[in-house]
Amino acid sequence: MIIVIGAGPAGLAAAEAASRNGSEVALIDSSSRLGGQYWRHRSKVTGYRSNRADEIFAKVSAAQSITHISEANIWSAEREGNLIRVNYLQGGIESSLTAEKVIIATGAYDRTLPFPGWDTPGSMTPGAAQSLLKGQGVLVGKRIIVAGTGPFLLPVATGLAEAGAEIVALIDANSPLRWSLSPLALLTNITKFSELVYYVRLMRKFRIRPHFGRAVTTFANGVATISAVNSGFHIKSGKSQAMRADVVAVGWGFVPDLSLGGILGCAQRVDSDGTVIFEVDENQLSSQPQIWIAGEATGIGGADLSLIEGEIAGLAASGQKIRHALLTERVRKQRFANALKRSYPVRDGWREWITSNTTICRCEEVKSQEIKDSVSELGAEDSRTSKLFTRAGMGLCQGRMCSRNVSEIVSGITQCAVTDGERIAASNRPIAAPISLGQLSDGKNSR
């Protein structure tokens, strides 16, 4: 049997591909519905080329050999001889599942940067605004600023506008001119223009005007400061303006969740944009035998790339032949993914947006000044030591929100670049999701 972890584009493609030769597949996901974050929906997926979701949902649902285990939160995984055991919580009950092979497709979540007011109600990630709208049918606010960087801001802003929100501003800190750095990626991915045209049409329809080279640098009492920033994200003096909004949805690209593969010992590396990702071979096989990884955890690249990587992983894990055309297609999509990283970088200048009183670790309420003091007064030389002094990254989210930012802040003070080792250490956790000792000891349900 093959366990596929995650039912987003990569996991769905992997499960579907593996089922083609009748391989038994257990598709485990934390949500009640197929689709992951990208195809989050209530009754029907909407948005750009949503027919792709309908098609793959139909195939996965019709496949006799695929069992969908929904609303299951995986908290750990371990090897047992030649088998891999996946432990999960479902409806408060601890269960586990063993298989010969595992495909990890756990996706990513919004990357966030701290700024004064980012911890007040009304400030959230674009992903939060999107998931409330698509998954719950709830509009988060009336006057919304969508900001940060990257193409994900377009579906979020247009989706919120379509649902009736006023998009006060759509703001990207980077300049679209950066795309001129990647002519080959654009020429080999011409179809991406149709996606852009799709969103530009929607923006016109809802009168959303994009602004570039700007960022939300404070948010308090329903007022956001929009500052002009240069290519290094340093604030240009005298070019700020105040805008009223009840919600600021700010996101800086995505961070993959590496917990499960990390627990299973899958080798990682630092990608060109500083993101820690898994090493995989041309068949999406990780450094560990019988474990394949597909989608955002092998490099942030979006749904198109995830679908192809998932298909390759599914075919490889089930011992089917992989067409050469599929591998070529992955190269083409990876080229575009690399162009995205080049076009929407996150620069160090954000460290100047924070003040001494800005919350850095949301869980443990650690302020910027405490992290600075841990370096200058207590002698911390890296984020790990700073964390021990301040508790930054030791809360319920296990550092998923702040660890990368703490590393960058400490590095800014010590003037030492964050090492790859530190980045990798900060991206791994001993358990993948919190579990109480009570749940651990009660009714174990093995299959």
Next chain:
Amino acid sequence: MTQTITFTFNGNPIHCEEGQSIAAALINSDQRELRKTRFGDEPRSIFCGIGICFDCVVVVNGVANQRSCLIEAHDGMKVESAQ
């Protein structure tokens, strides 16, 4: 098609559609603040929306640290801000 259910938040009745998360139901009822922080007593709400950040944790039927963005609201549920 969808049924309306009622749960309580800090003692006040909240009506929502069956299947909605606690956080979605509360935000839809203009109840943006979900809790106060332990040390600074600062208001917090939903942040990541997908169960990663734990900012939206509430007490559900007496069980603490439950992510309101992930847990579906049920009729008669007793939801409280963490103390």
